[in-house]
Amino acid sequence: MNVDGMKVSYASHGGQAAGLFVQRPPVVVDAATLDPTRASELKSLVDAAIAAPSPAARSDKTRDEMSYTITVQDDGHETRLSQSDTTMSAEFRRLLDWLRHHPGS
Amino acid sequence: MNSRCRCINCITPPHILKKLLENPDGKVRDAALRTLLTTASLRGERRIRSLMGFAAAPSGARRTIFDCNSTTTLPSATLARSEDGRPSSDQTANDAFDGLGKTRQFYKEVFDRDSLDGNGMRLNGYVHYGSAYNNAFWNGSEMIFGDGDGVLFTDFTKSLDVIAHELTHGVTEFSAGLEYHNQSGALNESISDVFGSLVKQWAGQQTAEQADWLIGAEVFTPGTSGDALRSMKAPGKAYNNPTLGRDPQPDNMSKYVNLPDTDDGDNGGVHINSGIPNRAFYLTAIGIGGFAWEAPGHIWYASLKASSAKTDFQEFADTTYLQAGQMYGQQSAEQQAVLAAWKEVGIRISGVRALAGTATRIKKQAALTMGNGRDQDQEIMRRIDELSSQLATLTQEVASLGGGRPH
Numbered sequence: 340m341n342v343d344g345m346k347v348s349y350a351s352h353g354g355q356a357a358g359l360f361v362q363r364p365p366v367v368v369d370a371a372t373l374d375p376t377r378a379s380e381l382k383s384l385v386d387a388a389i390a391a392p393s394p395a396a397r398s399d400k401t402r403d404e405m406s407y408t409i410t411v412q413d414d415g416h417e418t419r420l421s422q423s424d425t426t427m428s429a430e431f432r433r434l435l436d437w438l439r440h441h442p443g444s
Numbered sequence: 445m446n447s448r449c450r451c452i453n454c455i456t457p458p459h460i461l462k463k464l465l466e467n468p469d470g471k472v473r474d475a476a477l478r479t480l481l482t483t484a485s486l487r488g489e490r491r492i493r494s495l496m497g498f499a500a501a502p503s504g505a506r507r508t509i510f511d512c513n514s515t516t517t518l519p520s521a522t523l524a525r526s527e528d529g530r531p532s533s534d535q536t537a538n539d540a541f542d543g544l545g546k547t548r549q550f551y552k553e554v555f556d557r558d559s560l561d562g563n564g565m566r567l568n569g570y571v572h573y574g575s576a577y578n579n580a581f582w583n584g585s586e587m588i589f590g591d592g593d594g595v596l597f598t599d600f601t602k603s604l605d606v607i608a609h610e611l612t613h614g615v616t617e618f619s620a621g622l623e624y625h626n627q628s629g630a631l632n633e634s635i636s637d638v639f640g641s642l643v644k645q646w647a648g649q650q651t652a653e654q655a656d657w658l659i660g661a662e663v664f665t666p667g668t669s670g671d672a673l674r675s676m677k678a679p680g681k682a683y684n685n686p687t688l689g690r691d692p693q694p695d696n697m698s699k700y701v702n703l704p705d706t707d708d709g710d711n712g713g714v715h716i717n718s719g720i721p722n723r724a725f726y727l728t729a730i731g732i733g734g735f736a737w738e739a740p741g742h743i744w745y746a747s748l749k750a751s752s753a754k755t756d757f758q759e760f761a762d763t764t765y766l767q768a769g770q771m772y773g774q775q776s777a778e779q780q781a782v783l784a785a786w787k788e789v790g791i792r793i794s795g796v797r798a799l800a801g802t803a804t805r806i807k808k809q810a811a812l813t814m815g816n817g818r819d820q821d822q823e824i825m826r827r828i829d830e831l832s833s834q835l836a837t838l839t840q841e842v843a844s845l846g847g848g849r850p851h
Contacts, residue, residue: 353707353715354581355580355606401584402581402582403609404583408707
């Protein structure tokens, strides 16, 4: 994967504030705008999240749980990961936390 | 009604019964309405009985609050406060504890319901979930609260109606089991808003006129411009600013928002279209007046128990009308308030629409006939008398099916 050509976006869904999220566009992080250290860090997190085993099926009894969609675009390839609060993998959570705390998110 | 008839009635799908309410034959309409009333009551009882098998063992609805210490792993959370323990040094834990207690007390004192399952289910809450987590949710058996990011949102335990909202998801799961998609999901959300708001009003002894009818007003930081997460009084007007956007809730069926049944479509807009039944409840409460947890709350609670997993707005509206008639009498002020409220949000009660339409057509036809100089008065009068008789019979039978008049 070419780090410079990578764009990672994330969107939040559901929860008590679902009305806010439903009309918000995804937050996009363009690796080309990051310094090399941060770009490399992002790539490692993305690779780990994609390689992590699929999470357990979500319970149909949860209510107001939030879910998140992370989309990775790289050289014409698109990978879409969608996981929720109660079922997300540790790798997905680490990537999500990185994206959330990225300046401008 | 004999036992054989009742048995057949129980397996008649509600949508067919609703269609029969529009049948030109008054006897058919009459039978359909009686069947709807009977099955609605049985459905609620049956649902509760079926859940008794796996409901938690009675525990006196004891409360326990755990501290997630900013992690998302519930098993590693530490005890923050228990039913017999002393108050915590952490105000968030105390707020969660108190919110669970007020909600438990509300359901017990107002609806004589012992905890969420009606069987003393234990109440567990988890505070300080995750890092800057902007939410509170029900995981199917327990409550989880985030601290907020401190920018848009603050501690979610600060809002009693949010706590009661989440716990009411448990009540709904143990009664109607409304599916969390599309209209049944929006109804599920609305039920949580209705009873969430009622717990707050009950705790503050506020009348319908005094209440703010806002959900989550306390979770916005002072720097966040907006009234609340949702407004039951004015759906679509809870917030409108560049940071949050504009409240997308509709206040009328004509503005129903069709969203995909996906995560990014909010499961068909369950948090969006809940504005419609939310406003119907608000209008009912204002129409009846006084404390909203009394007649309006009892009508909605009985209707929830009489609903099923796929109940949609129309079916729920019809049920509230029928329940209001059963509990407070046909044509009572309470029933009329329910009828007017649903009409105001663009939902007409099924049976009433058919009957009213028939009467209107007859009146128009009579006027037209008189204008044409035709001598068909006797026939018109006979049909009006017949309709009036059917209505009177229907009213008496419905009243006889009802129980005592709850407070």
